[in-house]
Amino acid sequence: MGTVTVLLFASLAERAGTRRLELPLEEGATVGEVRDRVVAQFPQLAPAVPTLMYALDEEYAREDAPVRPGSTLALIPPVSGG
Numbered sequence: 001m002g003t004v005t006v007l008l009f010a011s012l013a014e015r016a017g018t019r020r021l022e023l024p025l026e027e028g029a030t031v032g033e034v035r036d037r038v039v040a041q042f043p044q045l046a047p048a049v050p051t052l053m054y055a056l057d058e059e060y061a062r063e064d065a066p067v068r069p070g071s072t073l074a075l076i077p078p079v080s081g082g
Helices: 010-016 031-041 043-051
Strands: 002-008 020-025 053-056 059-061 072-076
Touching: 002 010, 002 031, 010 043, 020 031, 031 043, 031 053, 031 072
Parallel strands: 002 072
Antiparallel strands: 002 020, 053 059, 053 072
């Protein structure tokens, strides 16, 4: 078992009060499973889950993508700008 670094951006970081987490990683864990553990720790993030995007090791990823030990997973809420 290794660890995964989880980065929170924009409103997620504001709601959680942190931009970075280190979590133990269970073998065979997916992006969605890691996200669910973050939401269990910070329930105030739950409303954002349906619109989140994910980047795994700096490449966009789907919920079912496997997460390897030592990976970095970014949880990215929708952003707007002009």
